[in-house]
Amino acid sequence: MQITFLGHASLQIMVAGxxxxxxxxxxxxxxxxxxxxxNELNPDYILxxxxxxxxxxxxxxxxxxSKAVVVSNFEIATYYENKGIAVHxxxxxxxxNFDFGVLKYVNAIHTSSFPDGTYGGQPGxxxxxxxxxxxxxxxxxxLTMDMKLIPLFAKLDLAILPVGDNFTMGPKDAVIAxxxxxxxxxxxYHYDTFGFIEIxxxxxxxxxxxxxxxxxxxxxxxxxxx
Ligand code: NI
Ligand code: MN
Numbered sequence: 393m394q395i396t397f398l399g400h401a402s403l404q405i406m407v408a409g410x411x412x413x414x415x416x417x418x419x420x421x422x423x424x425x426x427x428x429x430x431n432e433l434n435p436d437y438i439l440x441x442x443x444x445x446x447x448x449x450x451x452x453x454x455x456x457x458s459k460a461v462v463v464s465n466f467e468i469a470t471y472y473e474n475k476g477i478a479v480h481x482x483x484x485x486x487x488x489n490f491d492f493g494v495l496k497y498v499n500a501i502h503t504s505s506f507p508d509g510t511y512g513g514q515p516g517x518x519x520x521x522x523x524x525x526x527x528x529x530x531x532x533x534x535l536t537m538d539m540k541l542i543p544l545f546a547k548l549d550l551a552i553l554p555v556g557d558n559f560t561m562g563p564k565d566a567v568i569a570x571x572x573x574x575x576x577x578x579x580x581y582h583y584d585t586f587g588f589i590e591i592x593x594x595x596x597x598x599x600x601x602x603x604x605x606x607x608x609x610x611x612x613x614x615x616x617x618x
Contacts, residue, residue, distance in 0.1 A: 393618040394616075394617055395550075395618060396614070396615045398413075398613075399418065399427070400581070401446065401532070402418055403581070410436045411434065412520075413439070413460070415447035416438060416454055417446045417447055418449070419449060420446075420449045420450075428613060431457075433454055434460075437460055437463055437492070441518070441529070442468070442503075443467075443471070443505055443513070447532070456475075456476075462477055462479045463490075464479070465481070465483055466482070469482075471506065482495070484498065495520055496545055497518060498516055498528075498541070498545070499517070499541075500515045500530065500532065502515040502532040503515065516531055517530040519548075526548050527549060527618060528548050528551045528552065530551070535561045535565035539573050540573075543573060547574065548573055549575070549618050551573050551577070552580075553570065554581060555596055556584070556588075557591065558588040562591070563580075563591060563596035563607070570605050576606060577605070579608045580607050580609050583609075
């Protein structure tokens, strides 16, 4: 599994010969300008954790161009289905065996309305299992006791956790989240994009290192292999 950080909470995951995008927010991200070209992304699937602008901004344009299937909760999937986009609706606790692997839509503590006020259902995250690897994409979330369920679903190789604080958990809570989900290797996301979520990288990494864990913070465009 090859994971590329596209900035903010946007990821590209190449797995089992398929390309997945997660929460594409690229055209509105000043920090991704000149590094990621939204017109060059050609996913087979777009995974959407929740309906906030900083997670869905480029979903419609990319899906219409690439014919990607949008995978999200029922409300978000229906919203895109009504725009003529192919979708796969899921909801919390459900798993589905896709042609790239198994996805499970899991709980997150956050909110989820579309920018126009349309109800976006309850926010979530994904556990992705493929090619004997398991990763957890938390989405925007607080630290929550529900994370203790994740090790019952999969023995994770990587946890992708928000660390920007203010709108989600910050580094201190993310260290505890890593414990709850049973994974010592964490890829941080949802930080530094705008003022409210700027973090001190070295301090955040030290908080993880102090408990024997690793926090990876990729530059936009950088890759990580799992
Ligand atoms: Ni959000
Ligand atoms: Mn967000």
